[in-house]
Amino acid sequence: MSEQSLAIRKFSDLANPTRFLALSGAVWPWMAAATALFFAVGLYLCFATVGDYQQGETVRIMYVHVPAAWLSMMCYSVMALSALGTLVWRHPLADVSAKTAAPIGACFTFIALVTGSLWGKPMWGTWWVWDARLTSVFVLFLMYLGLIALNRAVDDPARAAKVGAILILVGFVNIPIIKFSVDWWNTLHQPASVIRLDGPAIDPEFLRPLLVMAIAFTLLFFTLHIVAMRNEILRRRVSTLRRLAARSAGRGTSGPVPAGVGEGHP
């Protein structure tokens, strides 16, 4: 790969992004392979297990819905950490991480919302209710989209990074609300059944595929995040190089230029 050979040509002044590119370039194919493996096993387990006597086949939606919902919150937590990294440590990669996580988080939140709706329709008889859990996840979705819009609206990455980080941290209050909404308010949505102080309240029959799928989704997130971060680093490199190109262009045309069109520049 060309950018790798570029990266190790000069060892003395390896900037962090360059080192990240080299490291991530070696790691991400393995992660992609592991993701595929876990998904293969997870999907097999999803359909090999028996249905729930109460919910029937629809329980299988859980294997997608619950991991996606977890990921939607974990992705935001990753973004919040990155935002701290931007504001406190001024790490150059923190902003890249926060910026690239937003579309991925939005997609996972979207999956959680859609599969939740498709689960709610047969179980509750309605696509959507405005209870605390569902509403707070929808607000999370809107926040992701808002962050993406903010990043797109500001064309100077350094400026977008600061305001974006502040917005992420302000929005973080939503995460505990989502997490505990099912305990604090009495709603249709069932309470947490896997992560509890007194052990999982879920049959191991369901727990196994759920955990495998959760690992698969987490791996998927990190793979996509790393590759997206690589893209973002390249994007910034392109924009730096373009500014360089603009500065150096036209330097050669000192002295009078011949009159005709097209003869001016050799």
Next chain:
Amino acid sequence: MRLVAEGLSARRGEDLIFRDVSFDIGVGETLVVKGPNGSGKSTLLRVVAGLLPRESGKIMLAGGEGQGFDTVAGACHYLGHRNAMKRELTVEENLRFWKDFLGDSDGGAGVAIDEAADAVGLGSILHLPFGYLSAGQQRRMAMAKLLVAWRPVWILDEPTAALDAAAEAMFAGLVKGHLSRGGLALAATHQPLGLGAVNELHMKGFAVDSAEAWA
């Protein structure tokens, strides 16, 4: 073909900016409008381009291909203070848009986009977004816009304001090339354009007597 103005006057708001301006530009000729700030150079150019209403007088194209145009403005390129290019699009997308949108009018053809960019000495940065360019480079690309679509009349308002000496010479070359291909030009400027002998029109600035009704 000739660009003829007779007894032009224009006002902005209540103030008469200039009165009774006449000129006659033939093919291969350049009229340079000179005068102090506020003397109405830009206003005159915008009136000729049809962007401001005229108080009195008339502007017309006479002779030859001049008959083919419905409006004087349709025969003109106008290079104003602003470059009319989008920062978000690449230079090439900008130039291609204007080439397609403006089209060629009778009597000539625009040059290809890369040729036009080469002519302003910036052929190597066609792929960059316009916003990345420096002020001088942006101005030069706005001049390349004049080349991609053919218009017999160039109306140039302070064309060389942000340019260095080399780029000024380059621009003089562009205008000469345009004149030699049967065009004519009307320019407002403080600096000499380096075109050699040109006709000059001096705008004196206007006395207060125009506002006598309110004075």
Next chain:
Amino acid sequence: MTHLAYVAAAYAAAFLTVAGLVLWVWLDGRARRRELAILEAAGIRRRSAGEAK
């Protein structure tokens, strides 16, 4: 709609979203690499690749 259809729809929606995301990331990376290649072909190089910063 049977329950199985809801399950199928949920999996399809999740798959389509993930596929779209993967596709977008991939295409984005390809476009960036192409832009870098164009710049490199034009003789523009990173400072760290040439001389020290």
Next chain:
Amino acid sequence: MTALLFRDLKLAVRAGGGAMIGVLFFMTVVAVIPFGVGPDLNLLARIGPAILWIGALLAALLGLDRLFQAEREDGSLDLLLMQETPLVLTVLVKCLAHWLATGLPLVLASPLLSLFMNMDAAAIGATMLTLLVGTPAITFIGAAGAAIAVALPRGGLLVSILVLPLAIPVLIFGVSAVYAAVQEPAPFLPPFLFLTALTLVFAVIGPVAAAAALRASTD
């Protein structure tokens, strides 16, 4: 003219473009309503079409002020005005591009939001159809407002103030067509045809008025 269409679409989806902001605003407005009126699903289903229409109306107005202002700021407007192609046609194409970039996404997002409002299938279909037919009218009449406000400071707010009253008929017929589709006795077609007619009328008077205003506003 297709060059203008594609340029405007490109500008809308490029970084800093307004294509996504409108949909986001639409979703946020609609999401806020249940907090105000309470999460009563029956009530939401009843007022859902009206809320979607109001949300779409506000979202469609959001980006309109930039329609000509952006062109004026960089000087492109002068060049658009000078051409021999009729200015009305130029305005019409710009409206079309604006609608494709901001109006169409609203129409596409409306079924999703309808589900949040607990609307049934007939109401969702009717809302989508009326929005598809009705939002161009908002863009066309909005273009006239945008052209009038093009040279004014704080033109953005002014556009909304100027255009909202003119857009009320669109709202009336759009919402009544949806309710006619849902509630049995009222026929769907008459208000829907009125809406279509309004769009066609606005497609003429909007660009004509905008072109006249642009000619008058040059300085």
